[in-house]
């Protein structure tokens with residue numbers, strides 16, 4: 310038999326890379342670097358964020374129909390709706406030639422996402438599994454905050470344990486000892502994942518792509534258990550979809566199954582607040598207030614990001630913080646012309662744990678005298 314006839318047929322399904330990692334670990338920074346690489350030509354990018362107002366897609370250097378924002382909540386909770394719909398839609402649009410052929414898909418999850426339902430959906434949902442294949446879970450771990458996050462957040466542990474590759478980000482900011490301690494912890498959680506040290510998001514395409522089919526056997530036993538639970542949920546959701554409505558059923562036939570109980574995937578003490586400011590802000594007044602907030606409440610702040618309208622500056626200023634650290638601000642080239650940002654009001658998203666909104670308000674307004682817009686009724 311000719312060698313080519315004996316070879317396994319090539320897998321023509323579209324590869325999907327899941328880029329995950331805890332809040333602020335540097336996923337968008339990695340994505341922006343990747344978007345400059347030739348290997349990303351023809352790729353669609355799906356972005357998902359935790360918080361009521363999406364910021365990330367304005368920070369990504371890609372503006373076309375193949376950048377999709379998944380905005381029905383955290384991807385691991387809405388996977389059966391949002392993700393499945395988006396992947397079907399992309400496939401059908403490419404088939405109708407409304408989009409160029411899809412070379413690959415890259416999904417940036419929220420920082421609180423559990424990758425298990427995403428992997429499981431790619432492997433078990435028939436329409437998706439026939440057309441797409443999981444080409445790897447790549448987990449960004451912040452070299453400066455990662456060790457603490459792994460100690461405190463089960464989402465961070467799952468993200469690390471499920472990874473095919475671990476990208477240790479922000480290596481420019483971390484001390485050698487801290488990096489080694491993090492590498493050791495990650496080695497215990499996930500001995501088979503290659504660890505790659507990164508700074509400024511500069512990662513080679515080879516580090517991101519070509520992981521091959523998801524290999525549960527190479528991971529710790531819990532990973533198989535998590536995927537098993539998710540598979541059961543995918544099957545249950547599919548059965549519920551296929552079950553005829555009550556009005557179609559014969560009298561006396563079995564009752565419809567109870568609707569699936571939503572899975573509590575997130576720490577219920579983690580909250581997201583959006584602060585909106587109508588008046589342009591003094592940069593010094595605002596950054597002093599934010600600095601005080603980080604100093605006083607940094608241990609309960611997981612992430613802050615926003616686009617700010619600064620008095621005298623025509624461009625939106627991007628503010629980014631992780632726990633008590635504020636990163637250097639940057640500016641976008643223009644205000645987005647789509648809602649909600651087309652009103653050019655400043656919006657700042659906080660993701661916090663065990664921190665009431667009133668504590669933040671009392672610093673912005675009570676101490677710094679910065680008027681915060683009232684919450685919509």
Ligand SMILES: Nc1nc2c(ncn2[C@@H]2O[C@H](COP(=O)(O)OP(=O)(O)OP(=O)(O)O)[C@@H](O)[C@H]2O)c(=O)[nH]1
Pocket residue numbers: 330331332333334335336337338339365419420478479480481482507508509510612614629630636637
């Ligand atoms: N110095 C330094 N800063 C970095 C590096 N990677 C990311 N940052 C900064 O860290 C902050 C958060 O980075 P993002 O890329 O937005 O993180 P993310 O994981 O996408 O954040 P979420 O989507 O909110 O979870 C930004 O201000 C980045 O500029 C790095 O390697 N070095």
